[in-house]
Amino acid sequence: MSVSGSVTKFSVSLxxxxxxxxxxxxxxxxxxxxxxxxxxxxxxxxxxxxxxxxKTFGNYVRLQPADPVGPASDAAAxxxxxxxxxxxLQSEFFVHDDNFRHPKKLTPxxxxxxxxxxxxxxxxxxxxxxxxxxxxxxxxxxATILVNGLRSDFDGLIDKRYLSALSSVKNGRQxxxxxxxxxxxxxxxxxxVGVENYMLSLKAAPMRWFxxxxxxxxxxxxxxxxxxxxxxxxxxxxxxxxxxxxxxALRDMDRMQAREILTDLNRQFPHNHLYADExxxxx
Numbered sequence: 001m002s003v004s005g006s007v008t009k010f011s012v013s014l015x016x017x018x019x020x021x022x023x024x025x026x027x028x029x030x031x032x033x034x035x036x037x038x039x040x041x042x043x044x045x046x047x048x049x050x051x052x053x054x055k056t057f058g059n060y061v062r063l064q065p066a067d068p069v070g071p072a073s074d075a076a077a078x079x080x081x082x083x084x085x086x087x088x089l090q091s092e093f094f095v096h097d098d099n100f101r102h103p104k105k106l107t108p109x110x111x112x113x114x115x116x117x118x119x120x121x122x123x124x125x126x127x128x129x130x131x132x133x134x135x136x137x138x139x140x141x142x143a144t145i146l147v148n149g150l151r152s153d154f155d156g157l158i159d160k161r162y163l164s165a166l167s168s169v170k171n172g173r174q175x176x177x178x179x180x181x182x183x184x185x186x187x188x189x190x191x192x193v194g195v196e197n198y199m200l201s202l203k204a205a206p207m208r209w210f211x212x213x214x215x216x217x218x219x220x221x222x223x224x225x226x227x228x229x230x231x232x233x234x235x236x237x238x239x240x241x242x243x244x245x246x247x248x249a250l251r252d253m254d255r256m257q258a259r260e261i262l263t264d265l266n267r268q269f270p271h272n273h274l275y276a277d278e279x280x281x282x283x
Contacts, residue, residue, distance in 0.1 A: 001277070007241040010218070013167055020241075024048055035058040037057075037059060037063070038056075038057070038058055038060055038069065038070075038236070039236065040056050041053045041056035041060065041072070041073055041077070042236045043269075044056060045076065045077050045080050046239050046268075046269050046272065047269040047270070047271040047272050048080075048084060048269075048272045048273070048274075049271055050077055050080065050081040050084075050273055053077040054074060054077050054078075054243060055219030056243060057071075057073045057074040057077060057138055058074065059180070061074065063125070066126060066130075067121075067139065067143075068123040068124075068125075068126035068140055068143035068144075069121040069123070069124070069139060069142065069146070070123075071120070071122040071123040071126070072119070072123035072143045072150070073118070073121045073146075074119045075116050075119035075123065075147070075150050075160070076146065076150055078115055078119065079116060079150050079153055079154055080113055080114040082108060082109060082112050082113070082116075082154075082158065083153075083157070083158075083232060086106050086108075086151050086158065088106070088157060089274055090274055090277065090278070093162045101203050106157075106158050106160075108159065113154070116150075116154060120147050120151060122151060123143050123146075123147050124144075124147055126140070127140040127143045127147070128143075128144070131144075136182050138179060138183055138186060139232070141175055141179040142179060142180065142186070142189065143190070144172075144175050145172050145175045145179065145189060145192055148168045148169070148171045148172030149168070149169075149172045149192065150174065150282045151164075151165075152164075152165040152166070152168035152169045152172065153165070153166045155168065158270070169196060170196075171252045172192050173192050173193055173196050175192075175215065176189040176190070176191075176192035176193055177193065180193075185200050187229055187230055187233040187234045187235070187237075188234045188235060188236055188237040188238075190226040190227075190229045190234070191226070191227065191230045191232045191234070191237050191240070191244075192223070193217070193223075193226045194222075194223045194224070194226030194228075194229075194230065194241070194244075195223065195227070195244065196217050196223070196229035197219045197220065197222045197226065198223025198224055198226075198227060198244075198248065199216045201222070201269050209252065224248060225244075227244050227245055228241075228245065231244075231245055239265060239268065239269070240245045242261050242265060243261070243262075243265070245257075245261060245264060246258045246261040246262050246265075246278075249261065255282055258278075258282060259279065259282050262274075262275050262278050262279050262282070263279060266279060
C-alpha cells in the first residue's frame with residue numbers, strides 16, 4: 001500500500017476524535033443529571049438536535065464570554081451536524097475498512113465551515129489568553145484539546161487534509177497528557193489518548209511504524225484501557241466513549257456487548273437514529 005493510501009485509510013482514527021476528542025469540563029454529576037447549560041447542549045448534540053444545541057451553547061457564550069469551552073462546544077455542534085448531513089457518523093463507517101480504501105468525495109457546506117472556523121478561532125484566542133496567565137488552567141487546556149480534535153476531524157474526514165489532521169491529533173493527545181498530569185480525575189481527557197492508541201493499533205505493521213515515526217501512539221491495550229475509563233467515569237464524553245467501545249466490540253465480533261451498549265445509548269438519546277440503525281443491523 002502506498003503512503004498516500006495508508007494515510008487515507010488512517011482517516012478512520014480522526015473521526016473517533018470527534019469532538020476529538022471532545023467536549024467540556026468534567027463535573028461530578030453524570031451527563032443524564034447535568035443541570036449546567038453546557039450539559040444540556042451536549043445532550044442535545046448527542047441526540048442530533050443541533051439547532052437546539054446551538055441555541056444552548058450560544059446562551060452560554062453570552063453568559064460566560066471569557067470561557068473558551070463555550071465557542072469550542074458550538075464548533076462541535078457544527079461538526080456533528082455536518083458529519084450527520086454527510087452520513088459519516090454511522091458506526092459502519094468505523095467498522096468496514098473498504099470505506100477508507102475508497103472514500104467518497106465529500107462537499108462541505110461553505111457557510112458551516114465558516115461558522116465552524118469562527119467558533120474555533122474564538123476558543124483558541126480565549127484559551128491562549130488564559131494559558132498565558134496560568135499555563136495549568138484546566139478549562140483552557142481542555143478547550144485546547146477539544147479544538148485540536150475538532151480541527152483534525154474536519155480537516156481529515158471532510159476536507160481530506162490528512163497531514164494537517166494528524167498534526168492536530170498529536171497535539172490534542174499531548175495536551176490531554178498534560179492535563180491528566182495536573183488532574184488525573186479529569187476523566188474525559190482520557191478519550192484523546194485512548195482513541196489514538198486504539199484506532200492506530202488496527203493498522204498494518206508498516207503503517208504503525210510510519211505513524212510512530214510521525215510521533216503517534218499505537219498501543220491497542222492502552223487505548224482500550226483509556227476508553228473504558230471515560231466510559232465508566234467520564235461526564236460529557238461518557239456516551240461517546242461508550243459508542244467507541246461498541247465500535248471496538250463490533251470489530252472484535254462481540255455482538256452481544258455491542259448490542260448492550262447501543263441499546264442503552266438508544267434509550268438515552270431516542271432522537272439519534274444512528275443507534276437504532278446499528279441495532280437493526282445487529283438483528
